[in-house]
Amino acid sequence: MNILHLEYAGKTGGIEKLCKDIGNASRIDHQYFLFVHEGGSIYDEMKKDHLKVECLNLNNYQIYKLYNMILRYTSTLNINAIILHHPAPLIWLAMELYLHRSNRANVFVYVHNTYQEITAEKYIRRRIYNDLLKHADGIIAISKWVKYTVQLNTPIEDNKIKVIYNGIICPQNQKEHTGKLHKPIEIIYVGRLIEKKGVQVLLKAAAKLTPKQNYKIHIVGDGPYKKELQKQTKKLGIESIVSFWGNQRDIVERLTNADIFVHPAIWEEGFGISIIEAMSCGKICIASKKGAIPEIIEDGHNGFLVESNDETALANKIMKIAENMTTEQRMTLEKNAWMRANDFTIEKLLNELHAFLERG
Template sequence: MKVLHLLATGSVGGIEVLCRDIYRKSTNMENIFCFVFSGGEIAEDMRDNGADVRVLNYKNKDILKLINYLYNLCKDEHVDVAVVHHGAPINHIALAVLKSRLKSLKTVIYSHGNIQDTLRENIKRGLYFRKFAYSMCFKRCDAVVAISESVKNSLIQRYGEQFGEKINIVYNGIDLDKFKPNCDIGMQNRQGSVNIIYVGRLFKAKGVDILVKSLAEISSEKNFICNIIGDGPEKENIKSLIKEYKLEDKVVLRGVQKNVPEWLNKSDIFVHPATWEEGFGITIAEAMAFGLICIAFNKGALPEIIDSGNNGFLIESVSEKSLSEKILYCIEHINDEELIEIRKRACESSQRFSIDKTVLDLEHIFNRLCSR
């Protein structure tokens, strides 16, 4: 079975990393990865490891050129399934046109976020065109892959119950060879500083400013350190908040780190303070694999990962005070049997989110489409 994956760029990002994992873990798919606008670090890494990578360097104005290129590629290479990953309108229009021109081709939208985020509805410029392109593609495609129940529900609410049957839920997966579950953690008492960690991009909806402000409410006498792993447009604001609240010895911006598993492995508490309706939370699954106590606001798909009080904690109220109270509770009770058991169950729960299972689920969906 030959599968074409259509992406906007090949730079470092969650979608691109997932596609790299799909290439590495596929057993029944022959994959072609087409990066419409530009390549990047992930695209180069995939190519260096033998993947069939096509970097087109097209612009939005090259829509007809893209359609013709993809039509010939699918026809000449006998592509069975074409999957669009990124939300760029040019990709959705191209997929919809391909479906009308190649009747045997099965087309799939891989929905990596709730529809509001996919369409970037907070940005008014070009919104009508984005809505039109996605709607046309959604209604014509053979199937949709949604990364959570939350994403599926957002699509049904937008486009109607009649499309529910074409939406398949496939959770994002982590590489359990890399994020090795250690379910025996926590039996020994923690001595010294409690290590708190955040991993992710630094933009407003991720709520890292709320995390910093919540830590400022915890007494300086409490022995903890918080490492913030990642980069983004909020970096300077976060740096200013750390200085304003005199947290330089408590909160450290570490930037982008390639050895994230090592950072997680030496941490105790993972805080994911996102304030938006997040489509999934792959970093939470990674942290759970190392038996970290995960704390997040009850938003989007996060209740599908964290069973509050069982394998982590969800907070109903989005505020610095409520987050601060939960972090303080975990610091003060880090060696209690209750939290040790939560850490063990977190580790066990993480094994639901294996990249091997993700790829097997995708292969099953694509095979089912091709057998129709």
């Protein structure tokens, strides 16, 4: 099967990284990737990996040009299925034109976030998006929670929407699960630095840890909220234990060298791929009880869930792991986390995606 993936931009992000992994891991289908607006770091990496990728550099008003480019690509490459990834009106409107053709490839909408987040609860975006979902041949939701938000706001029936969890390429060299902690204890967050990711909650929790010299906080990632987080770090008096590392190429190495992974989201997460990456490295994860996160973590079995935006609960959970759990208990958590991560492999995603596209 020949599959064309439409994306808006190729910058660092979960959608872009997932598409890169799909391209590198695909063994059954031929994957083509079209970035319609601009490239970026992931786009550059995909080119270096010799994936079939192209950037069109279109502006948001070149709807008909994108439509004609899609016609050209689908004809030249003999495309069987088109998958829409980024929630961009430029792509939506061009595909609305394409969907009304009698002779066309099947079109699928990959829903990477909640309905509310995608539409920004704006009337025009809702109208365009709902029309797109109505006419598409199939819809892929990255979690049960995302599927729920779509069906809550649209008349989409069960047989048209399929939950396919995100997948990762699991680390090849897995370290032994020991349950032992570093001195000081290494706590890590990996992800975008935006307010709704809740890193400020982690910083407030860090200020409550005692004694502080027993802990180190590593913030891996970048984003528009970084300067504000650095200001909060200084204001809370925790500069000596907090490090900002920016974007890192080798996330696995960072995760492997940590003890506890924290995902303190204050919004309804559509999935949480960084949680899976941490679990695949055998890390004990603490995450907010928001959105799809409880679909990944079973509290107390393969990680811990805490109430969102509660720095006291987060601090107490970190100190419980450090002070009240035995080495054997931590080792069991690490093993269970690793086993859970193996339910979310890129190979499983590709098999389920192939079956769903063929059905369409």
